[in-house]
Amino acid sequence: MAQPHIQQADVIVLGAGIIGVSVALQLQRRGRSVILVDRRGAGEETSYGNAGLIERSSVVPYGAPRELSKLMRYAFNLSADVRFDWLQMPRIAPWLWRFWRESAPKPLARAAADMQPLIERSVSEHEALMSEAGVLPQLRRAGWLEAYRSEKTFEHARGAAVALHQFGLKYEVLDRKALQQREPHISDALVGAVHWLDPATVADPGALVKAYASHFVDRGGLFLQGDAQLLRQEETGWSIVTDSGRVEAPEAVVALGPWSDTISRSLGYKIPLAMKRGYHVHFETDGDAQLNHPIVDVEGGFVLASMAKGIRLTTGVEFASRGSRPNPVQLDRTEPLARQIFPLRQRIEAKPWMGSRPCLPDMRPVIGRGYRHKGLWFAFGHNHHGLTLGPITGRLLAEMMTGEPAFTDPAPYAMERFG
Structure with missing residues:
Protein backbone atom coordinates (compact mmCIF):
# COMPACT_ATOMS: atom_id res chain seq x y z
CA MET A 1 0.00 0.00 0.00
CA ALA A 2 1.41 3.39 -1.01
CA GLN A 3 2.39 5.72 1.80
CA PRO A 4 0.63 9.10 1.89
CA HIS A 5 2.70 11.97 0.54
CA ILE A 6 4.42 14.09 3.20
CA GLN A 7 5.47 17.62 2.32
CA GLN A 8 8.76 18.74 3.79
CA ALA A 9 10.02 22.24 4.52
CA ASP A 10 12.52 24.01 6.75
CA VAL A 11 9.84 25.85 8.72
CA ILE A 12 6.09 25.63 9.35
CA VAL A 13 4.53 29.02 10.16
CA LEU A 14 1.14 28.84 11.85
CA GLY A 15 -1.02 31.90 11.22
CA ALA A 16 -1.51 33.99 8.08
CA GLY A 17 -2.15 37.35 9.70
CA ILE A 18 0.31 40.19 9.28
CA ILE A 19 2.76 38.66 11.78
CA GLY A 20 2.78 35.14 10.36
CA VAL A 21 2.94 36.25 6.73
CA SER A 22 5.79 38.65 7.54
CA VAL A 23 7.71 35.91 9.36
CA ALA A 24 7.22 33.58 6.39
CA LEU A 25 8.46 36.21 3.92
CA GLN A 26 11.48 37.17 5.99
CA LEU A 27 12.52 33.53 6.41
CA GLN A 28 12.01 32.95 2.70
CA ARG A 29 14.22 35.95 1.89
CA ARG A 30 16.98 34.22 3.90
CA GLY A 31 16.78 30.99 1.94
CA ARG A 32 14.46 28.94 4.14
CA SER A 33 11.69 26.85 2.59
CA VAL A 34 8.48 27.74 4.41
CA ILE A 35 4.95 26.34 4.56
CA LEU A 36 2.35 28.81 5.85
CA VAL A 37 -0.74 27.28 7.48
CA ASP A 38 -4.02 28.92 8.45
CA ARG A 39 -7.61 27.83 8.74
CA ARG A 40 -8.68 30.79 6.58
CA GLY A 41 -7.22 33.05 3.91
CA ALA A 42 -4.47 35.55 4.63
CA ARG A 73 -15.19 56.09 34.49
CA TYR A 74 -13.68 52.97 33.00
CA ALA A 75 -14.77 50.84 35.95
CA PHE A 76 -18.42 51.82 35.46
CA ASN A 77 -18.28 51.67 31.64
CA LEU A 78 -18.93 55.40 31.33
CA SER A 79 -16.33 56.00 28.60
CA ALA A 80 -16.80 55.00 25.00
CA ASP A 81 -13.15 54.12 24.47
CA VAL A 82 -13.00 51.29 27.05
CA ARG A 83 -15.62 48.76 28.06
CA PHE A 84 -15.46 45.82 30.47
CA ASP A 85 -17.43 42.61 30.27
CA TRP A 86 -17.85 42.21 34.00
CA LEU A 87 -18.62 38.50 33.71
CA GLN A 88 -14.99 38.10 32.66
CA MET A 89 -13.53 40.20 35.48
CA PRO A 90 -12.54 37.31 37.80
CA ARG A 91 -10.48 35.83 34.98
CA ILE A 92 -8.78 39.00 33.74
CA ALA A 93 -8.34 40.78 37.12
CA PRO A 94 -4.75 39.47 37.62
CA TRP A 95 -3.86 40.62 34.10
CA LEU A 96 -5.34 44.08 34.72
CA TRP A 97 -3.47 44.42 38.02
CA ARG A 98 -0.15 43.62 36.36
CA PHE A 99 -0.98 45.91 33.41
CA TRP A 100 -1.70 48.76 35.82
CA ARG A 101 1.59 48.21 37.66
CA GLU A 102 3.55 48.03 34.39
CA SER A 103 1.95 51.36 33.39
CA ALA A 104 3.63 53.28 36.22
CA PRO A 105 6.08 55.91 34.91
CA LYS A 106 9.34 53.99 35.33
CA PRO A 107 8.15 50.61 33.96
CA LEU A 108 6.38 52.40 31.10
CA ALA A 109 9.59 54.25 30.23
CA ARG A 110 11.45 50.93 30.15
CA ALA A 111 8.77 49.48 27.88
CA ALA A 112 9.10 52.47 25.55
CA ALA A 113 12.87 51.99 25.39
CA ASP A 114 12.44 48.29 24.64
CA MET A 115 9.87 48.93 21.91
CA GLN A 116 11.72 51.81 20.23
CA PRO A 117 13.98 49.61 18.02
CA LEU A 118 10.85 47.97 16.57
CA ILE A 119 8.71 51.09 16.26
CA GLU A 120 11.38 53.24 14.61
CA ARG A 121 11.83 50.68 11.79
CA SER A 122 8.13 49.96 11.30
CA VAL A 123 7.52 52.09 8.21
CA SER A 124 10.81 51.33 6.47
CA GLU A 125 10.33 47.56 6.81
CA HIS A 126 6.81 47.83 5.37
CA GLU A 127 8.20 49.90 2.51
CA ALA A 128 10.72 47.18 1.71
CA LEU A 129 8.10 44.40 1.65
CA MET A 130 5.56 46.51 -0.23
CA SER A 131 8.15 47.36 -2.85
CA GLU A 132 9.01 43.67 -3.32
CA ALA A 133 5.32 42.75 -3.50
CA GLY A 134 4.60 45.48 -6.04
CA VAL A 135 2.11 47.36 -3.86
CA LEU A 136 4.17 50.32 -2.64
CA PRO A 137 1.71 52.83 -4.21
CA GLN A 138 -0.81 51.72 -1.56
CA LEU A 139 1.31 53.33 1.15
CA ARG A 140 0.16 56.79 2.23
CA ARG A 141 2.78 59.00 3.86
CA ALA A 142 0.48 61.74 5.18
CA GLY A 143 0.44 60.73 8.86
CA TRP A 144 -2.66 60.93 11.08
CA LEU A 145 -4.49 63.46 13.24
CA GLU A 146 -4.95 63.28 17.01
CA ALA A 147 -7.95 65.56 17.49
CA TYR A 148 -9.52 67.20 20.55
CA ARG A 149 -12.90 68.65 21.51
CA SER A 150 -11.87 70.81 24.47
CA GLU A 151 -9.13 73.39 24.91
CA LYS A 152 -8.04 71.79 28.19
CA THR A 153 -7.28 68.39 26.69
CA PHE A 154 -5.78 70.01 23.58
CA GLU A 155 -3.39 72.00 25.76
CA HIS A 156 -2.38 68.83 27.59
CA ALA A 157 -1.78 67.10 24.25
CA ARG A 158 0.55 69.90 23.11
CA GLY A 159 2.61 69.41 26.25
CA ALA A 160 2.67 65.64 25.78
CA ALA A 161 3.91 66.07 22.20
CA VAL A 162 6.78 68.29 23.39
CA ALA A 163 7.71 65.62 25.96
CA LEU A 164 8.34 63.19 23.10
CA HIS A 165 11.06 65.40 21.65
CA GLN A 166 13.75 62.87 22.64
CA PHE A 167 12.33 60.41 20.08
CA GLY A 168 12.81 62.81 17.18
CA LEU A 169 9.22 62.62 15.98
CA LYS A 170 7.86 65.12 13.46
CA TYR A 171 4.50 66.73 14.14
CA GLU A 172 2.49 69.90 13.67
CA VAL A 173 0.06 71.49 16.12
CA LEU A 174 -3.11 72.62 14.34
CA ASP A 175 -5.60 75.07 15.81
CA ARG A 176 -9.24 74.92 14.71
CA LYS A 177 -8.63 77.01 11.58
CA ALA A 178 -5.53 75.04 10.52
CA LEU A 179 -7.31 71.75 11.16
CA GLN A 180 -10.24 72.76 8.96
CA GLN A 181 -7.83 73.83 6.23
CA ARG A 182 -6.24 70.39 6.34
CA GLU A 183 -9.61 68.62 6.63
CA PRO A 184 -12.23 70.89 4.98
CA HIS A 185 -15.15 68.57 5.79
CA ILE A 186 -14.44 68.31 9.52
CA SER A 187 -16.82 70.33 11.69
CA ASP A 188 -15.83 72.97 14.22
CA ALA A 189 -16.69 70.59 17.08
CA LEU A 190 -12.95 69.89 17.16
CA VAL A 191 -10.85 72.70 18.62
CA GLY A 192 -7.54 71.43 17.24
CA ALA A 193 -5.26 68.50 16.60
CA VAL A 194 -1.73 67.20 16.67
CA HIS A 195 -0.75 66.04 13.18
CA TRP A 196 1.76 63.20 13.53
CA LEU A 197 3.80 63.13 10.33
CA ASP A 198 6.03 60.04 10.67
CA PRO A 199 3.35 57.32 10.50
CA ALA A 200 2.04 55.84 7.27
CA THR A 201 -1.36 54.37 6.48
CA VAL A 202 -3.03 51.90 4.12
CA ALA A 203 -6.62 51.89 2.92
CA ASP A 204 -7.12 48.12 3.18
CA PRO A 205 -4.91 46.31 5.70
CA GLY A 206 -6.51 42.95 4.93
CA ALA A 207 -5.68 43.36 1.24
CA LEU A 208 -2.11 44.33 2.13
CA VAL A 209 -1.65 41.07 4.05
CA LYS A 210 -3.09 39.17 1.09
CA ALA A 211 -0.62 40.92 -1.21
CA TYR A 212 2.26 39.90 1.04
CA ALA A 213 0.95 36.31 1.12
CA SER A 214 0.62 36.24 -2.68
CA HIS A 215 4.20 37.46 -2.97
CA PHE A 216 5.28 34.65 -0.64
CA VAL A 217 3.54 32.09 -2.85
CA ASP A 218 4.91 33.65 -6.05
CA ARG A 219 8.40 33.19 -4.62
CA GLY A 220 7.78 29.46 -4.15
CA GLY A 221 6.20 29.33 -0.70
CA LEU A 222 3.29 27.03 0.11
CA PHE A 223 0.13 28.32 1.78
CA LEU A 224 -2.10 25.52 3.06
CA GLN A 225 -5.35 25.37 5.02
CA GLY A 226 -5.27 23.59 8.34
CA ASP A 227 -6.03 23.64 12.05
CA ALA A 228 -3.06 24.87 14.09
CA GLN A 229 -4.14 22.77 17.06
CA LEU A 230 -3.05 19.71 15.10
CA LEU A 231 0.60 20.72 15.49
CA ARG A 232 2.64 17.84 16.91
CA GLN A 233 6.24 17.46 18.03
CA GLU A 234 8.13 14.65 16.30
CA GLU A 235 11.58 13.15 16.77
CA THR A 236 12.82 15.17 13.81
CA GLY A 237 10.90 18.38 14.45
CA TRP A 238 7.24 19.33 13.99
CA SER A 239 4.30 18.13 11.93
CA ILE A 240 0.75 19.16 11.13
CA VAL A 241 -1.99 17.58 9.07
CA THR A 242 -3.47 20.10 6.65
CA ASP A 243 -6.30 19.88 4.13
CA SER A 244 -3.60 19.02 1.58
CA GLY A 245 -1.93 16.33 3.66
CA ARG A 246 0.76 16.01 6.28
CA VAL A 247 3.52 18.61 6.56
CA GLU A 248 6.82 18.20 8.42
CA ALA A 249 9.63 20.62 9.27
CA PRO A 250 12.49 20.85 11.78
CA GLU A 251 11.11 24.16 13.06
CA ALA A 252 7.71 25.73 13.63
CA VAL A 253 6.57 29.27 14.37
CA VAL A 254 3.37 30.04 16.27
CA ALA A 255 2.03 33.40 15.05
CA LEU A 256 -1.67 32.97 15.72
CA GLY A 257 -2.44 36.35 17.24
CA PRO A 258 -5.22 36.02 19.83
CA TRP A 259 -5.26 32.24 19.36
CA SER A 260 -1.56 31.79 20.14
CA ASP A 261 -2.28 30.76 23.70
CA THR A 262 -4.23 27.73 22.48
CA ILE A 263 -0.87 26.31 21.40
CA SER A 264 1.41 27.79 24.05
CA ARG A 265 -0.83 26.68 26.91
CA SER A 266 -1.12 23.12 25.60
CA LEU A 267 2.70 22.93 25.48
CA GLY A 268 3.16 24.14 29.05
CA TYR A 269 3.87 27.84 28.59
CA LYS A 270 2.06 30.16 30.98
CA ILE A 271 1.73 33.37 29.00
CA PRO A 272 -0.67 36.03 30.37
CA LEU A 273 -2.41 36.81 27.08
CA ALA A 274 -5.57 38.94 27.18
CA MET A 275 -7.93 40.10 24.45
CA LYS A 276 -8.77 43.72 23.77
CA ARG A 277 -11.64 43.34 21.37
CA GLY A 278 -12.53 46.01 18.86
CA TYR A 279 -15.30 46.69 16.35
CA HIS A 280 -15.64 48.56 13.10
CA VAL A 281 -18.28 49.50 10.55
CA HIS A 282 -18.07 51.43 7.28
CA PHE A 283 -20.18 54.42 6.26
CA GLU A 284 -21.02 56.19 3.07
CA THR A 285 -20.24 59.89 3.11
CA ASP A 286 -22.57 62.80 2.59
CA GLY A 287 -22.13 64.35 -0.85
CA ASP A 288 -18.51 64.87 -1.88
CA ALA A 289 -17.16 64.85 1.70
CA GLN A 290 -13.65 63.43 1.97
CA LEU A 291 -11.36 62.54 4.83
CA ASN A 292 -7.70 63.14 3.99
CA HIS A 293 -6.14 61.61 7.12
CA PRO A 294 -7.18 59.10 9.77
CA ILE A 295 -8.54 61.02 12.75
CA VAL A 296 -8.39 59.80 16.33
CA ASP A 297 -11.09 61.59 18.34
CA VAL A 298 -9.36 61.28 21.70
CA GLU A 299 -12.28 62.36 23.87
CA GLY A 300 -14.82 60.57 21.69
CA GLY A 301 -12.87 57.31 21.92
CA PHE A 302 -12.86 56.26 18.26
CA VAL A 303 -10.98 56.46 14.95
CA LEU A 304 -12.34 57.57 11.59
CA ALA A 305 -10.35 56.56 8.52
CA SER A 306 -10.96 56.64 4.79
CA MET A 307 -10.71 53.03 3.65
CA ALA A 308 -11.33 51.12 0.44
CA LYS A 309 -14.92 50.32 1.50
CA GLY A 310 -15.83 53.74 2.85
CA ILE A 311 -15.24 55.68 6.05
CA ARG A 312 -14.31 53.16 8.73
CA LEU A 313 -15.34 53.88 12.31
CA THR A 314 -13.15 51.83 14.64
CA THR A 315 -13.80 51.54 18.36
CA GLY A 316 -11.45 51.49 21.31
CA VAL A 317 -11.07 48.56 23.70
CA GLU A 318 -13.50 45.95 24.98
CA PHE A 319 -12.12 43.64 27.66
CA ALA A 320 -13.93 40.37 27.00
CA SER A 321 -13.10 36.75 26.37
CA ARG A 322 -12.17 35.70 22.87
CA GLY A 323 -15.25 33.52 22.46
CA SER A 324 -17.96 35.61 24.13
CA ARG A 325 -20.78 37.04 22.02
CA PRO A 326 -20.19 40.36 20.25
CA ASN A 327 -21.58 43.45 21.94
CA PRO A 328 -21.06 46.45 19.66
CA VAL A 329 -22.37 48.97 22.18
CA GLN A 330 -19.21 51.05 21.69
CA LEU A 331 -20.12 51.55 18.04
CA ASP A 332 -23.59 52.67 19.03
CA ARG A 333 -22.12 55.14 21.51
CA THR A 334 -19.50 56.57 19.20
CA GLU A 335 -21.51 56.81 15.98
CA PRO A 336 -23.42 59.94 17.12
CA LEU A 337 -20.09 61.49 18.19
CA ALA A 338 -18.56 60.67 14.82
CA ARG A 339 -21.50 62.30 13.06
CA GLN A 340 -20.80 65.48 15.05
CA ILE A 341 -17.41 65.87 13.39
CA PHE A 342 -17.87 64.37 9.91
CA PRO A 343 -20.87 64.07 7.53
CA LEU A 344 -21.54 60.33 7.55
CA ARG A 345 -24.51 58.73 5.84
CA GLN A 346 -25.84 55.21 6.36
CA ARG A 347 -23.81 52.19 7.41
CA ILE A 348 -22.58 50.03 4.55
CA GLU A 349 -22.59 46.70 6.45
CA ALA A 350 -25.62 45.35 8.23
CA LYS A 351 -23.41 43.61 10.79
CA PRO A 352 -20.34 45.21 12.43
CA TRP A 353 -16.98 43.49 12.26
CA MET A 354 -15.35 42.33 15.51
CA GLY A 355 -11.77 41.27 16.16
CA SER A 356 -9.52 40.52 19.13
CA ARG A 357 -6.22 42.27 19.74
CA PRO A 358 -3.74 39.97 21.55
CA CYS A 359 -2.18 41.91 24.42
CA LEU A 360 0.40 41.18 27.12
CA PRO A 361 0.47 43.11 30.41
CA ASP A 362 4.03 44.41 30.03
CA MET A 363 3.17 45.90 26.61
CA ARG A 364 5.88 43.99 24.75
CA PRO A 365 5.25 41.17 22.28
CA VAL A 366 6.65 37.67 22.51
CA ILE A 367 9.26 37.22 19.79
CA GLY A 368 11.63 34.31 20.18
CA ARG A 369 12.30 30.71 21.05
CA GLY A 370 9.97 28.40 22.92
CA TYR A 371 12.46 27.51 25.62
CA ARG A 372 10.79 24.19 26.49
CA HIS A 373 10.97 22.74 22.96
CA LYS A 374 13.61 22.41 20.30
CA GLY A 375 12.78 24.13 17.04
CA LEU A 376 9.69 25.98 18.33
CA TRP A 377 9.34 29.74 17.99
CA PHE A 378 6.67 32.29 18.86
CA ALA A 379 5.62 35.73 17.60
CA PHE A 380 2.44 37.24 19.06
CA GLY A 381 0.99 39.75 21.53
CA HIS A 382 1.67 43.03 19.74
CA ASN A 383 -0.76 45.14 21.77
CA HIS A 384 -2.66 47.14 19.09
CA HIS A 385 0.38 47.26 16.80
CA GLY A 386 0.25 44.05 14.79
CA LEU A 387 0.01 45.85 11.45
CA THR A 388 2.69 48.31 12.52
CA LEU A 389 5.16 45.71 13.72
CA GLY A 390 4.52 42.77 11.37
CA PRO A 391 7.49 43.16 8.97
CA ILE A 392 9.99 44.20 11.64
CA THR A 393 8.89 41.31 13.85
CA GLY A 394 9.37 38.96 10.93
CA ARG A 395 12.84 40.36 10.35
CA LEU A 396 13.94 39.98 13.97
CA LEU A 397 12.62 36.44 14.31
CA ALA A 398 14.14 35.41 10.97
CA GLU A 399 17.51 36.80 12.04
CA MET A 400 17.32 34.80 15.26
CA MET A 401 16.26 31.60 13.51
CA THR A 402 18.95 31.79 10.82
CA GLY A 403 21.79 32.86 13.08
CA GLU A 404 22.21 36.30 11.59
CA PRO A 405 23.25 39.15 13.88
CA ALA A 406 19.99 40.58 15.21
CA PHE A 407 19.46 44.29 14.55
CA THR A 408 18.50 44.71 18.22
CA ASP A 409 18.74 42.74 21.45
CA PRO A 410 15.75 40.34 21.44
CA ALA A 411 15.88 39.73 25.19
CA PRO A 412 12.99 42.11 26.07
CA TYR A 413 10.63 40.00 23.95
CA ALA A 414 11.66 36.55 25.25
CA MET A 415 9.02 34.16 26.61
CA GLU A 416 11.21 33.45 29.64
CA ARG A 417 10.21 36.78 31.18
CA PHE A 418 6.91 35.17 32.18
CA GLY A 419 8.58 32.21 33.88
Missing part, protein backbone atom coordinates in the same frame (compact mmCIF):
# COMPACT_ATOMS: atom_id res chain seq x y z
CA GLY A 43 -5.39 38.64 6.61
CA GLU A 44 -8.98 37.63 7.32
CA GLU A 45 -8.96 37.75 11.13
CA THR A 46 -7.48 40.43 13.41
CA SER A 47 -5.30 41.85 10.63
CA TYR A 48 -8.37 42.75 8.59
CA GLY A 49 -10.14 45.10 10.94
CA ASN A 50 -7.75 47.77 12.17
CA ALA A 51 -7.61 51.44 11.23
CA GLY A 52 -4.78 50.95 8.73
CA LEU A 53 -2.15 52.83 10.76
CA ILE A 54 1.54 51.97 10.58
CA GLU A 55 2.14 53.77 13.82
CA ARG A 56 5.67 55.12 13.79
CA SER A 57 4.76 57.77 16.38
CA SER A 58 3.52 55.37 19.09
CA VAL A 59 6.86 55.30 20.86
CA VAL A 60 5.21 55.02 24.28
CA PRO A 61 2.96 51.95 24.64
CA TYR A 62 -0.71 52.31 25.50
CA GLY A 63 -0.64 52.04 29.29
CA ALA A 64 -3.40 52.00 31.87
CA PRO A 65 -4.52 55.42 33.16
CA ARG A 66 -3.22 56.57 36.54
CA GLU A 67 -5.89 59.20 37.24
CA LEU A 68 -8.56 58.05 39.68
CA SER A 69 -11.33 59.90 37.82
CA LYS A 70 -10.55 58.12 34.55
CA LEU A 71 -10.22 54.75 36.30
CA MET A 72 -13.66 55.21 37.85
